[in-house]
Amino acid sequence: MSNLQISTDRSELDVPLIYRFLSEQSTWAVGISRAVVERAIENSLCFGGFVDGRQVAFARVVTDFATFGNLVDMFVIPEYRGRGYAKDIMRAVMAHPSLKGLRRFTLATGDAHGLYEQFGFAPPQRPDTLLERYFPHIYVS
Ligand SMILES: CC(C)(COP(=O)(O)OP(=O)(O)OC[C@H]1O[C@@H](n2cnc3c(N)ncnc32)[C@H](O)[C@@H]1OP(=O)(O)O)[C@@H](O)C(=O)NCCC(=O)NCCS
Numbered sequence: 001m002s003n004l005q006i007s008t009d010r011s012e013l014d015v016p017l018i019y020r021f022l023s024e025q026s027t028w029a030v031g032i033s034r035a036v037v038e039r040a041i042e043n044s045l046c047f048g049g050f051v052d053g054r055q056v057a058f059a060r061v062v063t064d065f066a067t068f069g070n071l072v073d074m075f076v077i078p079e080y081r082g083r084g085y086a087k088d089i090m091r092a093v094m095a096h097p098s099l100k101g102l103r104r105f106t107l108a109t110g111d112a113h114g115l116y117e118q119f120g121f122a123p124p125q126r127p128d129t130l131l132e133r134y135f136p137h138i139y140v141s
Pocket of ligand 1: 026027074075076077080081082083084085086087088108109110111112113114115116118
């Protein structure tokens with residue numbers, strides 16, 4: 001059984017750790033400001049993963065709690081990877097009562113398809129219908 005404690009209470013999050021990971025180590029948000037990270041956390045359903053009281057994992061879902069969700073900013077800090085913690089977070093996401101019955105649940109990943117496929121995520125059924133405005137380097141000045 002996993003020893004990862006998962007909380008959706010934003011007040012328990014280690015915001016400096018999340019900010020440090022996203023702004024310095026992530027492959028998608030390098031350069032993001034602390035203010036933008038805080039605003040994103042404030043307006044998302046956040047999942048923090050803790051071992052012995054220390055935060056080691058994070059993910060958040062941007063959602064209307066009714067029809068749509070988008071999973072973003074999933075990470076496990078390097079020393080704690082390979083222990084099933086990302087799968088624990090995903091299990092908590094999929095089990096969350098406010099995320100049941102969504103018509104569409106999306107995420108983007110560079111290489112972790114095998115993780116998310118275990119939870120029913122698959123390439124878009126109709127990719128030709130999906131459009132985006134995407135600025136991947138927006139935080140890099
Ligand atoms: C991706 C990440 C969250 C995985 O965390 P983790 O705790 O090491 O993952 P887990 O131990 O729960 O195992 C993940 C499972 O998915 C599989 N998997 C597929 N692609 C993977 C990938 N790119 N990275 C890690 N696991 C991957 C693993 O093989 C494992 O499968 P298993 O069921 O056979 O054990 C972690 O490596 C990380 O933080 N990476 C940097 C940030 C990142 O890339 N985030 C994802 C953005 S979409």
